[in-house]
Amino acid sequence: MSNDEIRARVIKTLSGIVPELDPSSLKPAVSLRDQLDVDSMDFLNFLIALHQEFGVDVPESDAGKLGTIDACVDYLEQALRQRTQA
Amino acid sequence: MGEFLMPRLGADMSVGKVVEWLKRPGERIKRGDIIAVIETDKANVDVESFVDGVLEKILVEPSDERLPVGTPLALIRTEAGAASAAPTPAPAPAAPPPASAAAAATPSPAPAARAPAPAVAAPAPMAPPAAVPKATAAPPTIPSSAVAAGPAPPPTAPAALRPAAAGERVRISPAARKRAQELRLDPAALTGTGPQGRVTLADVERAAQGAKAEARPAHVDTAVARQLRMREAIAASMARSKREIPHYYLASTIDFGRSLAWLAERNAGRAVTERLIYAVLLIKASALALREVPELNGFWIDNRAQQSEAIHAGIAISLRGGGLVAPALRDADKQSLDELMRGFQDLVKRARAGSLKSSEVTDPTVTITSLGERGVDAVFGIITPPQLALVGFGTPLERPWVVEGKVMPRPLLTATLSGDHRATDGHRGALFLAAVDRLLQQPEAL
Numbered sequence: 032m033s034n035d036e037i038r039a040r041v042i043k044t045l046s047g048i049v050p051e052l053d054p055s056s057l058k059p060a061v062s063l064r065d066q067l068d069v070d071s072m073d074f075l076n077f078l079i080a081l082h083q084e085f086g087v088d089v090p091e092s093d094a095g096k097l098g099t100i101d102a103c104v105d106y107l108e109q110a111l112r113q114r115t116q117a
Numbered sequence: 118m119g120e121f122l123m124p125r126l127g128a129d130m131s132v133g134k135v136v137e138w139l140k141r142p143g144e145r146i147k148r149g150d151i152i153a154v155i156e157t158d159k160a161n162v163d164v165e166s167f168v169d170g171v172l173e174k175i176l177v178e179p180s181d182e183r184l185p186v187g188t189p190l191a192l193i194r195t196e197a198g199a200a201s202a203a204p205t206p207a208p209a210p211a212a213p214p215p216a217s218a219a220a221a222a223t224p225s226p227a228p229a230a231r232a233p234a235p236a237v238a239a240p241a242p243m244a245p246p247a248a249v250p251k252a253t254a255a256p257p258t259i260p261s262s263a264v265a266a267g268p269a270p271p272p273t274a275p276a277a278l279r280p281a282a283a284g285e286r287v288r289i290s291p292a293a294r295k296r297a298q299e300l301r302l303d304p305a306a307l308t309g310t311g312p313q314g315r316v317t318l319a320d321v322e323r324a325a326q327g328a329k330a331e332a333r334p335a336h337v338d339t340a341v342a343r344q345l346r347m348r349e350a351i352a353a354s355m356a357r358s359k360r361e362i363p364h365y366y367l368a369s370t371i372d373f374g375r376s377l378a379w380l381a382e383r384n385a386g387r388a389v390t391e392r393l394i395y396a397v398l399l400i401k402a403s404a405l406a407l408r409e410v411p412e413l414n415g416f417w418i419d420n421r422a423q424q425s426e427a428i429h430a431g432i433a434i435s436l437r438g439g440g441l442v443a444p445a446l447r448d449a450d451k452q453s454l455d456e457l458m459r460g461f462q463d464l465v466k467r468a469r470a471g472s473l474k475s476s477e478v479t480d481p482t483v484t485i486t487s488l489g490e491r492g493v494d495a496v497f498g499i500i501t502p503p504q505l506a507l508v509g510f511g512t513p514l515e516r517p518w519v520v521e522g523k524v525m526p527r528p529l530l531t532a533t534l535s536g537d538h539r540a541t542d543g544h545r546g547a548l549f550l551a552a553v554d555r556l557l558q559q560p561e562a563l
Contacts, residue, residue, distance in 0.1 A: 051437055068437075070490045071394045072465050078389045091384040091392060 032111055037085075038104045044080045045100075048073050059100040085111065118173060121191040123184050124164055126157050126478050127350060131306040131324060132183040133157050135190060140172045146193065151474065153190065158343075158350035160442055161471040162478055170195035185324075187303035289316035296321045308357070340438070347440040358502045362417070363538040366497050369550040371557055372520075373513045373530040379560040395513070396487055397457045399532075399553075401563045403485050403508045404428045404450035406552035412541045413506040413534075413549055414482050422505060422540035431481025431501065432461065434468045443501065444473050445480035454563055489513065495531040505540045508553075509533040530557075 038059075046052045049067050063069045069077070078089050078097070087110045089097060097103045123133050136154040140146055151163040152172065173192040177184065184190075289297070289304045293316050297304045300321065307324050309316035358364075376398050384392040407414040407428050415424040428450045431443035444467075446452070446460050467473055484501045487510040496509030511531040518527035532553050536546045556563060 049437070070435075071396070072462065075389070075392060075394060076462065076466075082389050088388055091381065091387070 037107050041103045044084050048077045062098050119193045120189040123186050123188040125186040126162050134183050135177050135179045144172050158346035164475040168195045185302045186306040293318045293321045300325045355499050358499045362500050365536050365538045367534045367546045369532050371530045371554045373528045376557045376560040393458050399510050402553050402556040406549050409552045410549040416503040425482040429480045429482045431484040433486035442468050443484050444477040495533050498535050505537045507535040
């Protein structure tokens with residue numbers, strides 16, 4: 032799966048949690064929490080939705096690594112690559 | 118035959134709009150079935166039936182007309198109604214709030230005590246609202262950040278079928294009562310400006326004008342208008358609270374370290390779908406502490422405190438775009454943390470999607486709010502009338518703390534209590550906060 036495809040699916044997944052999200056104004060390197068008023072319940076639901084979308088279960092210890100869109104894409108890209116190689 | 122009336126889904130709700138009927142004439146209705154969607158100033162609410170029967174006739178089709186609480190919306194033929202041998206129940210007494218499951222089993226007039234606004238006028242005893250589906254009891258959940266809310270959301274009254282007599286126990290002048298009847302306004306939904314909150318003729322006329330003004334045409338009913346109405350509803354509830362309730366405020370600093378460590382360990386081995394957020398611990402600890410200090414759990418009705426046996430935690434949930442609601446996590450003290458978590462998630466999702474059930478918005482016996490997501494140290498909330506207390510939590514922050522004579526960094530959390538001084542004193546409030554602290558030191562026992 033390409034980086035762009037992962038990014039598009041991450042943003043689509045996020046839109047399910049934050050319906051008012053405007054993808055064009057999303058800043059990929061800025062904290063989701065800060066720019067979208069995402070709280071811990073939203074974030075947990077986002078992780079659950081990512082799990083459903085990509086089949087990647089983000090461990091609790093890694094949750095903090097998915098704070099921005101860029102970080103999410105990088106994390107998922109790596110996780111998917113490792114899964115393919117395994 | 119019973120009338121399904123415009124329910125009052127908040128202490129200060131005076132009008133509502135029929136958005137959709139989910140049952141059609143001739144269709145059988147079971148207690149707990151959602152039969153209509155009603156729009157209040159704060160949200161769309163799925164209104165449940167509290168009787169078994171058949172939807173005989175719809176009197177009001179969905180429209181943009183905002184109708185006063187108590188307006189007949191449909192006719193429901195009930196088993197009891199058909200066998201009209203059943204005596205008409207006396208006007209709702211000053212019954213205790215519809216909180217306990219035990220009370221729910223009592224086939225008496227719906228406990229409209231909190232806010233005597235009938236949802237259904239029926240000729241025979243109806244099951245009280247608490248008997249409604251224990252939907253929340255099954256899969257409950259709770260988020261931590263979503264519990265972000267300052268002022269507690271307006272409380273709601275049972276949206277239940279209720280014997281015809283509406284508005285009893287309301288302080289109202291004879292002339293005002295007569296005029297309210299002419300205008301088909303529910304006296305219980307009116308704000309009284311007379312002595313001791315007595316509803317005057319002027320109050321009735323003012324409410325009538327207000328209801329007309331709120332009957333906005335569809336094209337005006339924009340998101341902005343809805344926001345305005347929500348602010349108006351919150352303003353009315355909070356102003357009433359500050360006007361009527363002599364608040365006292367207490368705060369306590371809690372070492373949250375053990376809870377957070379336990380939570381991290383527990384979550385570490387779990388799939389993302391099975392994790393907890395710390396707000397669930399706060400809710401459970403608060404609910405258990407209320408068992409120890411039950412005077413804080415219930416309502417102020419008819420100039421006296423009425424404790425609730427059941428502990429239905431109203432969880433303040435901030436809505437996207439502004440405003441908040443505080444639907445109930447029923448029997449929060451009896452649910453496991455996993456159950457609370459599921460219920461909390463479900464409530465947040467539905468609250469933000471505008472699909473709460475009437476019983477959820479009418480049942481809270483206490484409100485719990487947390488602004489911990491945004492770095493707030495402490496929340497000194499405003500009690501949601503007619504509740505007796507509001508529990509608040511700030512952000513757990515690592516700070517210096519003295520443990521066994523040594524200063525060390527610990528995640529500290531400020532828990533607060535806003536109490537109604539008519540019902541309790543600071544001493545009881547302090548015992549409550551001490552209990553919350555003690556319970557959070559043993560998270561594995563929650």
